[in-house]
Amino acid sequence: DLIFDKKVPLPGHANSMSFSAFDKDERLLVKRVYYSVGGGFVVTDTELDQMRADKKKASSGERIPFPFATAKQMLEMAERSGLSIAQMKRANEETRMSSEELDAGLDRIWAAMNSCIDRGLKVEGIMPGGLKVRRRARAIHDKLQEEWRSNRINPLLANDWLSVYAMAVNEENAAGGRVVTAPTNGAAGVIPATIRYYQHFHEDWDQDGIRNYLLTAAAVGGIIKHNASISGAEVGCQGEVGSAAAMAAAGLAAVMGATPEQIENAAEIALEHHLGMTCDPVAGLVQVPCIERNALGAVKAVTAASLAIKGDGQHFVPLDACIETMRQTGYDMSEKYKETSTGGLAVNVVEC
Numbered sequence: 001d002l003i004f005d006k007k008v009p010l011p012g013h014a015n016s017m018s019f020s021a022f023d024k025d026e027r028l029l030v031k032r033v034y035y036s037v038g039g040g041f042v043v044t045d046t047e048l049d050q051m052r053a054d055k056k057k058a059s060s061g062e063r064i065p066f067p068f069a070t071a072k073q074m075l076e077m078a079e080r081s082g083l084s085i086a087q088m089k090r091a092n093e094e095t096r097m098s099s100e101e102l103d104a105g106l107d108r109i110w111a112a113m114n115s116c117i118d119r120g121l122k123v124e125g126i127m128p129g130g131l132k133v134r135r136r137a138r139a140i141h142d143k144l145q146e147e148w149r150s151n152r153i154n155p156l157l158a159n160d161w162l163s164v165y166a167m168a169v170n171e172e173n174a175a176g177g178r179v180v181t182a183p184t185n186g187a188a189g190v191i192p193a194t195i196r197y198y199q200h201f202h203e204d205w206d207q208d209g210i211r212n213y214l215l216t217a218a219a220v221g222g223i224i225k226h227n228a229s230i231s232g233a234e235v236g237c238q239g240e241v242g243s244a245a246a247m248a249a250a251g252l253a254a255v256m257g258a259t260p261e262q263i264e265n266a267a268e269i270a271l272e273h274h275l276g277m278t279c280d281p282v283a284g285l286v287q288v289p290c291i292e293r294n295a296l297g298a299v300k301a302v303t304a305a306s307l308a309i310k311g312d313g314q315h316f317v318p319l320d321a322c323i324e325t326m327r328q329t330g331y332d333m334s335e336k337y338k339e340t341s342t343g344g345l346a347v348n349v350v351e352c
């Protein structure tokens, strides 16, 4: 008794499902609507309203010392306080928990990300769902390790490692493994890949660096979520992998010693070059193009951080303008490019 009505989205959210129960005389007994709003959340219409009300309340910033809702405000507060973005975010979080609890939580997040990479690098085989897509991370990893051991020069070394780390996570996600929604499951590979890259290629990495990375990335992710969206169903993949890349670029720039302006610049570069990207997963499975897309998102994030840190933070397109552009572009995007698998690659690749 399911009716797949892909043409008429419900008003609350593009990803929706309505359930109705009837008695034997076809009288409606109960009706419930559920929305899949991204980030792994499925909510009723009442919960959706509540989430939006909470978002508004949080944005009024009554209880936190640095209630930045935009990148501009974030930079102004950093300038006035003399604190880094991570320090401001930490101060905000510590209104709800102790410093030890916050560090323990951040460490738990990284441990979950890290073990997801490790699992993804070990497993081979076909991913579930019917597309028969083969897991590739392990074989690529084996080759990279061999190359590393033999000291062969690989001009694309960093890109290859970033890609394999991201693919390991997204293959785990596609196979139903445990991932950290960062900011969503479909885009879960970008942030872990760039943190592992930081450990792999930056000799001065430490646990505090990872915490600062996560706090900075969370600050940028919060601004994007507040002013636009991180959901592929709302704004296409620019909101998922684009946001993940912006968060990762910001986090990485922070641990490379960037100023708040350079961090904002890094996030902007990464997001700008995902603008317009649609969500068109083949067969509705988060495999093609999603797995490779995370790899490329991670590569763009590192490039964005590196470009930003070579400048002085002054740049042409403010992050806020880029986020607003993403929102408007997502708003204008046809529903067929928003996680419905009715356009793009999803209709041009033969499933067999």
Ligand code: SF4
Pocket (backbone or CB within 6 Å): 186, 187, 231, 232, 233, 236, 237, 238, 240, 241, 278, 279, 280, 281, 286, 287, 289, 290, 293, 339
């Ligand atoms: S294509 Fe869609 S499902 Fe895949 S990662 Fe992007 S937003 Fe997520």
